[in-house]
Amino acid sequence: xxxxxPLALLGLVACGQASPRAGSVGxxxxxxxxxxxxxxxxxxVTSLSDDAxxxxxxxxxxxxxxxxxxxxxxxxxTITPVHFDPRFALIVRVSSVNNGKGNNHLQVGEERAFGIxxxxxxxxxxxxxxxxxxxxxxxxxxxxxRFSNLxxxx
Numbered sequence: 001x002x003x004x005x006p007l008a009l010l011g012l013v014a015c016g017q018a019s020p021r022a023g024s025v026g027x028x029x030x031x032x033x034x035x036x037x038x039x040x041x042x043x044x045v046t047s048l049s050d051d052a053x054x055x056x057x058x059x060x061x062x063x064x065x066x067x068x069x070x071x072x073x074x075x076x077x078t079i080t081p082v083h084f085d086p087r088f089a090l091i092v093r094v095s096s097v098n099n100g101k102g103n104n105h106l107q108v109g110e111e112r113a114f115g116i117x118x119x120x121x122x123x124x125x126x127x128x129x130x131x132x133x134x135x136x137x138x139x140x141x142x143x144x145x146r147f148s149n150l151x152x153x154x
């Protein structure tokens with residue numbers, strides 16, 4: 001089956017040049033070597049979904065041992081903010097990670113301090129068990145990762 005689509009079917013007309021109309025997805029390339037009987041040209045459409053670039057945002061789950069919580073500002077520490085108003089550091093040792101499709105956001109054995117708003121909201125008023133399953137969202141922001149929406153999964 002051919003990848004070639006007549007220009008008329010895509011609504012692409014620009015004074016003899018193939019150009020995608022507004023809102024279309026993909027890239028169009030004119031193929032003057034194979035003109036149709038009616039004088040129209042064929043183009044090859046390459047879908048952007050075939051792009052092999054990695055995703056720029058997503059959600060994944062991980063399990064970890066809660067080592068403790070601390071009020072932010074009590075001592076100097078590096079945190080990973082996951083809330084727009086972090087007030088506590090939730091310190092977790094990562095025991096397993098389900099990153100999905102080739103993403104390496106957290107490493108098994110890593111200790112990470114997440115900046116959360118409230119431990120009681122995070123754990124619904126209960127003390128955390130030995131191992132807790134979390135879900136977290138991430139997005140690429142330039143060359144760095146930004147995490148958000150850390151929550152427990154039951």
